[in-house]
Amino acid sequence: VGRATKGAAQSYLGYLYLLMDNPGDAVIILKRVVDSNKYALVDNYESLFNGTNENSSESVFEIQFASNTGDNVGSFTPQGYGAGGEFGWGFTRPTADLVSEFEITPKEDPRRAASILNVGEVYEGKVFKGIESPHGNRKWITGLGREAAYPWYSPVNQSLMRYADVLLLYAEALNKTSASSDAVGYINKVRARASVSMSALDLGLSPEKVLEAI
Numbered sequence: 001v002g003r004a005t006k007g008a009a010q011s012y013l014g015y016l017y018l019l020m021d022n023p024g025d026a027v028i029i030l031k032r033v034v035d036s037n038k039y040a041l042v043d044n045y046e047s048l049f050n051g052t053n054e055n056s057s058e059s060v061f062e063i064q065f066a067s068n069t070g071d072n073v074g075s076f077t078p079q080g081y082g083a084g085g086e087f088g089w090g091f092t093r094p095t096a097d098l099v100s101e102f103e104i105t106p107k108e109d110p111r112r113a114a115s116i117l118n119v120g121e122v123y124e125g126k127v128f129k130g131i132e133s134p135h136g137n138r139k140w141i142t143g144l145g146r147e148a149a150y151p152w153y154s155p156v157n158q159s160l161m162r163y164a165d166v167l168l169l170y171a172e173a174l175n176k177t178s179a180s181s182d183a184v185g186y187i188n189k190v191r192a193r194a195s196v197s198m199s200a201l202d203l204g205l206s207p208e209k210v211l212e213a214i
Contacts, residue, residue, distance in 0.1 A: 002055035023176035039163035043194035049139035051156035062159040074153025083136030
């Protein structure tokens with residue numbers, strides 16, 4: 001898992017079919033990945049982005065990094081993504097629109113807290129002050145294993161395709177081929193992750209609502 005395997009190639013091919021507005025072929029190829037039983041969702045969502053669960057059962061394809069090798073092969077992402085003036089250089093920042101996409105009733109989606117820092121929240125012992133923006137990235141900004149002299153070299157891998165992505169791509173393809181209730185079933189698998197545990201969506205949702213849920 002995590003490498004350039006047949007499953008990774010099929011996942012990206014399915015994604016490409018969707019981009020080409022060819023959901024029928026996307027269903028066929030993505031179903032092969034799902035039915036392969038080679039991948040599974042991990043319980044701890046946050047562990048996928050902080051370097052503690054690399055090349056896991058959920059990893060379909062991820063970039064491999066290392067630090068302190070002398071070969072300059074570490075990841076720049078933690079330094080670039082970290083909030084400017086606090087955790088890094090702030091090259092990317094979560095927008096208010098993104099924050100508002102997370103459900104807050106009847107339960108706040110735990111993936112928000114695992115993905116985005118709000119002012120006053122603590123990450124790795126440091127309080128986020130929102131110097132440049134009221135919201136900061138939480139994913140991949142860990143200081144774990146960074147080189148002391150060159151903090152932009154991090155050993156934390158960056159996942160580009162996860163099994164959760166495959167399930168949601170498959171759901172989108174099903175939804176576009178008049179199988180919306182089947183699509184909802186796969187969305188609910190992602191929502192049911194142990195550390196997320198969001199309520200199941202109604203299987204009778206309209207295609208428009210299914211797409212919104214994806």
